Amino acid sequence: MKTQPLALNALLCVGALLAPAFLASCREAPERQAQIRFGLFPNVTHVQGLVARHFSRTGEGWFEKRIFERTGKNISILWYAYNAGPGAMEAMFANSLDFTYVGPGPAINAYSKSNGTLLQIVAGAVQGASGLVVPSHSGACTQKDFQGKIIATPQLGNTQDIACRTWLALGGVAVTQTGGDASILPTPNPEQIPLLRQGKLDGSWTVEPWISRLEKEAGGKLLFLEKDAVTTVLTAQKDFLEKQPDVAQAMIEAHRELTLWIIGHPQEAQKIVVEELRELTRSNIDPALIIHAWPRLVLTNEISEEKLHELAKDTVRTGFYKKLPHVEGIIRNDKNNPAHE
Numbered sequence: 182m183k184t185q186p187l188a189l190n191a192l193l194c195v196g197a198l199l200a201p202a203f204l205a206s207c208r209e210a211p212e213r214q215a216q217i218r219f220g221l222f223p224n225v226t227h228v229q230g231l232v233a234r235h236f237s238r239t240g241e242g243w244f245e246k247r248i249f250e251r252t253g254k255n256i257s258i259l260w261y262a263y264n265a266g267p268g269a270m271e272a273m274f275a276n277s278l279d280f281t282y283v284g285p286g287p288a289i290n291a292y293s294k295s296n297g298t299l300l301q302i303v304a305g306a307v308q309g310a311s312g313l314v315v316p317s318h319s320g321a322c323t324q325k326d327f328q329g330k331i332i333a334t335p336q337l338g339n340t341q342d343i344a345c346r347t348w349l350a351l352g353g354v355a356v357t358q359t360g361g362d363a364s365i366l367p368t369p370n371p372e373q374i375p376l377l378r379q380g381k382l383d384g385s386w387t388v389e390p391w392i393s394r395l396e397k398e399a400g401g402k403l404l405f406l407e408k409d410a411v412t413t414v415l416t417a418q419k420d421f422l423e424k425q426p427d428v429a430q431a432m433i434e435a436h437r438e439l440t441l442w443i444i445g446h447p448q449e450a451q452k453i454v455v456e457e458l459r460e461l462t463r464s465n466i467d468p469a470l471i472i473h474a475w476p477r478l479v480l481t482n483e484i485s486e487e488k489l490h491e492l493a494k495d496t497v498r499t500g501f502y503k504k505l506p507h508v509e510g511i512i513r514n515d516k517n518n519p520a521h522e
């Protein structure tokens with residue numbers, strides 16, 4: 182029988198000694214390198230996301246620190262920006278996001294289409310700060326004044342798109358997804374500014390900071406402001422909630438703490454929002470713009486189930502659904518996460 186060379190025997194012995202440590206490190210690696218994929222939009226109405234992203238980028242980790250304090254797990258946050266809700270919901274369906282700030286309209290749509298298996302709303306975030314901007318010379322006052330006109334919304338089926346169509350329908354102006362008495366033109370927020378300035382739009386239904394930008398950069402005027410509409414909520418993959426309940430609960434509690442911190446530190450939060458919007462949009466953001474938009478925001482951790490049901494009815498009224506979409510159970514509600522107003 183042949184014997185192994187001495188050097189090889191030594192190497193094998195060292196390998197045997199190191200194997201348990203190596204295997205242990207492999208078992209620990211997923212926990213050390215765990216990540217949460219988080220979505221947000223470059224809007225002031227996603228202020229919690231913008232502030233938390235800033236803390237992640239600067240190494241202070243608002244969510245990361247609090248998850249570690251509550252669970253002992255080192256988890257990094259990967260941030261992804263979307264133009265509007267339908268895009269974020271597509272990422273949810275593709276299992277590319279774990280949490281996202283989003284409007285309630287797309288969240289309801291995704292929940293209903295998945296028969297309640299995709300996501301849940303885990304907290305409120307922002308109300309208000311959405312509405313209709315028209316050119317300064319516009320004489321439009323009521324829905325009837327928009328017959329034959331063009332109004333832009335951020336994306337087909339997003340919360341502002343549904344709100345715009347509902348408002349027109351309630352005023353007797355029939356609209357469909359492809360036509361009607363008025364035209365609804367889904368247009369990314371940055372593209373709405375030159376279009377309104379050039380006279381190619383008769384209005385834009387959007388959110389802050391785009392309302393203020395349309396006012397200041399495109400000569401627009403605010404015709405109608407939604408002061409109490411549910412504008413932004415925090416949603417989570419239902420699979421994540423079930424498989425990592427401790428991390429999910431820590432995330433939700435950290436979000437609630439962040440909302441209260443922003444309410445208590447408005448000037449610091451505004452500076453962070455300016456910085457993050459500049460970084461995300463690659464454009465200059467005047468701090469005065471954010472100061473102007475801020476009073477239109479209502480930050481809240483609560484969710485109005487009644488308003489969600491009303492929004493679900495609006496999706497039928499505007500033709501997105503033929504029958505009322507399924508919303509029962511969309512709000513995660515337990516003793517650790519009071520969700521109702």
